[in-house]
Amino acid sequence: MDLFSFLATVILITSIVSLVMAFAAYIAYKIRDIRRPRKNARLNTSERSELIFLSPVNTESLVSDWMQREREPHLNPADQPKAT
Numbered sequence: 001m002d003l004f005s006f007l008a009t010v011i012l013i014t015s016i017v018s019l020v021m022a023f024a025a026y027i028a029y030k031i032r033d034i035r036r037p038r039k040n041a042r043l044n045t046s047e048r049s050e051l052i053f054l055s056p057v058n059t060e061s062l063v064s065d066w067m068q069r070e071r072e073p074h075l076n077p078a079d080q081p082k083a084t
Helices: 003-035 045-049 059-071
Strands: none
Touching: none
8 A cells, every 4th residue: 555545545445434423413413403392482582582691791881990090100009008
């Protein structure tokens, strides 16, 4: 067996194993999807809208807070005034 035949065999076997693994992963995904309880399907539209956890981020306030902190002098904890 020469080098070319050996490499062709390795590539063929690797491709076949990859296809089999992809097919098995797809089947496992479908089985998991079937077993999962579908809570959101039973909710009405108003309840579904309450399930969204994302909220808009105000980047302008974040940047301005960061810029203000960068402008302030950095104090050592020993230099800070003590609370009385």
